[in-house]
Amino acid sequence: MDLNEKSQANVEYMIESIKSKLRMASAAAMQASAFSVNHYDDIRDLYDMVIGKDNLSISEVEAVVSELGRLRG
Template sequence: MDLSKPSQKGVEFMIESIKSSLKMATAAAMQASAFSVEQYEDIRDIYEVATGSDRLSIAQVEALVSELGRLRKNS
């Protein structure tokens, strides 16, 4: 997937990859549609951290999940 240009498809791809990398127990609650392309760069930063390491500490996972929660659109 080409992530060099912001797109909703890119956001969806990155969110799904982040959920997989973090092995989130609440992954079903983290729907890609809850994120906006307007936060693309922030999501990409999280994506790069989450997918760029084989092992993340519990504190790192919690920080990434917290940041995702902050970026999620208000329902």
């Protein structure tokens, strides 16, 4: 998948990957389709950070979830 292309499909892929990596309990409530390509660069930055880490601390997970909430819609 070429994440350099700013598309809705790539946004949804990155959100799903982040949710999977975080093992979010509330993942079902956070639909990837609710994220706009208008926030692509921010989502890509978040994706790169999350996927690049082997483990995330509780505070990092909380920060990511908070940021996802800000970017939704």
